[in-house]
Amino acid sequence: xxxxxxxxxxxxxxxxxxxxxxxxxxxxxxxxxxxxxxxxxxxxxxxxxxxxxxxxxxxxxxxxxxxxxxxxxxxxxxxxxxxxxxxxxxxxxxxxxxxxxxxxxxxxxxxxxxxxxxxxxxxxxxxxxxxxxxxxxxxxxxxxxxxxxxxxxxxxxxxxxxxxxxxxxxxxxxxxxxxxxxxxxxxxxxxxxxxxxxxxxxxxxxxxxxxxxxxxxxxxxxxxxxxxxxxxxxxxxxxxxxxxxxxxxxxxxxxxxxxxxxxxxxxxxxxxxxxxxxxxxxxxxxxxxxxxxxxxxxxxxxxxxxxxxxxxxxxxxxxxxxxxxxxxxxxxxxxxxxxxxxxxxxxxxxxxxxxxxxxxxxxxxxxxxxxxxxxxxxxxxxxxxxxxxxxxxxxxxxxxxxxxxxxxxxxxxxxxxxxxxxxxxxxxxxxxxxxxxxxxxxxxxxxxxxxxxxxxx
Numbered sequence: 319x320x321x322x323x324x325x326x327x328x329x330x331x332x333x334x335x336x337x338x339x340x341x342x343x344x345x346x347x348x349x350x351x352x353x354x355x356x357x358x359x360x361x362x363x364x365x366x367x368x369x370x371x372x373x374x375x376x377x378x379x380x381x382x383x384x385x386x387x388x389x390x391x392x393x394x395x396x397x398x399x400x401x402x403x404x405x406x407x408x409x410x411x412x413x414x415x416x417x418x419x420x421x422x423x424x425x426x427x428x429x430x431x432x433x434x435x436x437x438x439x440x441x442x443x444x445x446x447x448x449x450x451x452x453x454x455x456x457x458x459x460x461x462x463x464x465x466x467x468x469x470x471x472x473x474x475x476x477x478x479x480x481x482x483x484x485x486x487x488x489x490x491x492x493x494x495x496x497x498x499x500x501x502x503x504x505x506x507x508x509x510x511x512x513x514x515x516x517x518x519x520x521x522x523x524x525x526x527x528x529x530x531x532x533x534x535x536x537x538x539x540x541x542x543x544x545x546x547x548x549x550x551x552x553x554x555x556x557x558x559x560x561x562x563x564x565x566x567x568x569x570x571x572x573x574x575x576x577x578x579x580x581x582x583x584x585x586x587x588x589x590x591x592x593x594x595x596x597x598x599x600x601x602x603x604x605x606x607x608x609x610x611x612x613x614x615x616x617x618x619x620x621x622x623x624x625x626x627x628x629x630x631x632x633x634x635x636x637x638x639x640x641x642x643x644x645x646x647x648x649x650x651x652x653x654x655x656x657x658x659x660x661x662x663x664x665x666x667x668x669x670x671x672x673x674x675x676x677x678x679x680x681x682x683x684x685x686x687x688x689x690x691x692x693x694x695x696x697x698x699x700x701x702x703x704x705x706x707x708x709x710x711x712x713x714x715x716x717x718x719x720x721x722x723x724x725x726x727x728x729x730x731x732x733x734x735x736x737x738x739x740x741x742x743x744x745x746x747x748x749x750x751x752x753x754x755x756x757x758x759x760x761x762x763x764x765x766x767x768x769x770x771x772x773x774x775x
Contacts, residue, residue, distance in 0.1 A: 321730060337357060337702075338660045339720050340582075340586075340635050344574065345573055345737055346572065346575070346737070347644075353404075353767065359702060359758075361595045361693055362732070364759055368756075368757055369601070370651075371648065371649060371650045371671055371676060373646055373676070374648075374761060375411050375739060375758050375760045376413070376646065377411040377414065377762075378647055378680075379645040380411075381418070384419045384421045387400050387421075387610045387640075388420065388646055390613045391613075394618075396626050397633070397658070398634070399422060399634045400416075400634075400635055402421050402422070402423045402641050403641075404424060404430045404434065404638075406421050406638030406739075407638075407743055409646075409739075409760075412642065413434045413437035414438060416641075418438070420683060422443035423443065423444055423445075425446055427455065441459075441462025442488075444459065444611050445464065445465045445634065445730075447467045447528075447636070448469070450471075451466075452474055455569055456476060460477065461485075465488045465489075465525065466488060467491075473502070474522070474720075475515065476517050477522065478521050481521040481522065486522055487522055489522055489524050491526075491528070492504060492588075493509060494495060498531075498641040500531075500532070503531040509527075517556060517557065517558070518552055523619040524553060524559065525622070526546070526632075527546045527560075527562075529565065529663070531565075531584070534568050534570040535568075536612050539568065540615075540617075540619035542621065543622060547583060550563065562631065562634055563632070565636075566635070567635070568641070569610075569612045569639070570602060570605035570609070571639050572603075572604060572605040573687070573737055576606070579602075579603055579604035580604075581698050589661065592704035593718055600684050608640065609640040638741070639740030642740040643741075646743065647734050647737065649732055650671055650733045651671045651733075652668050652733060653669055653671050653729060654669035655668050655728065660720075666701055666702070668705045668733070670733060671708050674714050674715055676716075676738075676756055677738065678743075678744075678745040681745060686717075688737060689721050690716075690717065691733070691736065693724065693732040694731070694751050695727065698724060698726060700722050700724060701723050701726045702722060702761060703717075703721050705717040708751075709753075710751070716735075758773065
């Protein structure tokens with residue numbers, strides 16, 4: 319079971335239940351999403367213009383999320399830095415929002431680095447992560463003064479040779495957490511060797527330490543941050559500046575209300591899913607202290623904020639999904655509809671004009687649970703509905719779960735999956751069947767409570 323998807327797990331077979339339709343999982347909607355859904359023309363016009371499935375991005379919400387993290391740092395009196403985990407969504411408008419609102423970007427390839435620079439993020443506002451980075455990436459990052467999280471001793475040696483004493487490479491040493499099975503990071507012995515390597519090369523400047531943790535445990539992150547403060551103090555005794563600790567990402571997002579999540583967990587079973595499908599676990603779609611609230615919990619635990627202040631240590635974070643919370647949605651057009659039966663009761667099986675590769679929980683052998691919205695809105699009878707993709711794969715399903723749509727969907731209707739900006743849009747996308755990748759539409763506020771839109775660059 320993937321740790322990041324371990325918070326909601328079902329019993330084998332689930333609890334016995336007469337209904338074949340799943341309990342509703344309505345997503346929290348932002349005001350901008352309600353405006354989009356209420357507009358009588360915009361979604362239909364966009365669907366016509368795009369000619370297929372598309373994603374909608376609202377960068378103003380990214381800016382809001384950045385401000386919330388900054389506010390958590392300010393409230394705790396901590397010098398903090400945000401690096402947006404760019405792998406969560408490659409939309410140019412997100413990197414531009416970071417550049418405009420005081421966030422850096424966490425990148426792991428030459429492509430991600432140059433894309434961030436193209437949107438105005440400065441080189442020294444970049445953190446470069448990923449294991450065993452290629453020489454081209456190390457060289458380019460060092461040239462731009464980016465902060466490099468180094469994962470192994472061989473990479474550190476290569477970086478020392480590629481950088482120059484006149485502009486030393488800025489380094490964080492990535493620590494392997496105790497008892498962790500992660501492939502990322504160095505053991506305590508390797509960290510000591512790395513300190514010696516840094517001390518022996520004028521082309522390296524050790525600025526601190528980082529770590530990677532799966533899951534969404536605030537306490538584990540706070541405890542390990544405290545251990546890394548101690549590592550910084552030790553490194554200073556060896557002559558290194560060591561002023562930064564990075565705790566990575568893993569800040570949860572709250573998609574649905576607690577009541578809906580609790581009901582789902584209590585009642586879920588194979589009877590709710592097309593073909594009796596089942597999954598071992600799901601992302602924790604209800605998260606009681608998401609995003610910046612989780613950062614506040616980390617800073618409060620065992621007075622971590624005071625320890626950071628007293629030791630003049632900067633705290634860096636690398637949120638991806640949490641900076642994209644409520645910043646986008648994905649739109650499909652219904653192009654086929656069938657009636658099927660389970661346990662003697664009818665349900666609808668739709669085919670839409672895209673694939674499940676745009677709802678990437680499949681990469682965790684799981685499912686995206688927030689209910690899609692049916693547009694246009696009109697009266698009808700609640701209809702259990704599963705959603706399949708326009709491919710030749712029987713397993714290519716966007717929603718195995720029989721979602722309780724408010725009426726029977728018709729060919730030409732739109733299905734809007736909410737809050738998909740974090741990972742869903744990009745992580746598994748593929749031009750399978752030579753279908754084009756869904757474009758991203760960027761919405762901007764306009765006078766008169768209207769939207770203007772453009773395609774993401």
